[in-house]
Amino acid sequence: MTLKILGLIIFVELCEAASHVLFKQSVNAVDTSSLHNLTDYVRFLGTVLKQPAVWAGLLLFTGGILTWFVVLAHVELSRAFPFGSLQYLAIILASAVFLRERIDRRRLVGTLCIVLGILFVALN
């Protein structure tokens, strides 16, 4: 695996993580307290789709997928697999820092278990 491919893989993982943060930020910007039925949700989705951040997220997500095609043409899926764990770390960090989510110990330990588990799965 060349340094270029490694860079592309990390780029893909971070793109996807960033897009999720942007999606959540768009949702947080909208009032979600009165969503009771499907009509409420459809109206809510419409409001979310008016947020510029959601489109920025979709752009990043699409960019990530396209880059992923390039990556998969050069390395086997199984070799790119362990880097998936990077996204879990990026997401929990960004959730705490940018989204101000309260991460209790249970959630932190759970996320670390998943990261460890992915490494075990990927390296065997």
Add this chain to the structure above:
Amino acid sequence: MPPRNRSLSLKVLSLILFWDLLTSVAELSFKAGASAAGMSDVTTANLLEFLIRVLSHVIPWIGIACYIASFLLWIAILSRADLSFAYPIGNVIDYVLVPVLSVIILHETIPLLRWVGIGCIVIGVYLISTSAAQSHDT
């Protein structure tokens, strides 16, 4: 800490798992489409040609439809759950269900250490799913 609202968490949890299934179907159809395109060397230079070839098949369009549906569902999920709750739970099928199914259906053998990894992931998902779905529950 016990979940503050278990029924909410259960509903959100099943939506997250359904979302995971949708994205897995989308990814599978993309993979099928990519191999149907029959190009072994995709670079940034011929990416466009590759995409046109992939999109000339029907299967990837199923994937795109699944992706659009899963995006809308994901936005609905995020209105009810923290990202740090929904994300790790919503991305485990690849790591747990796929290997387990490959054992049951394809009779593949999985090395012991990989089972340990799968076990870690299951424990992690259990821990996260029993934390409160939202930090700002009312």
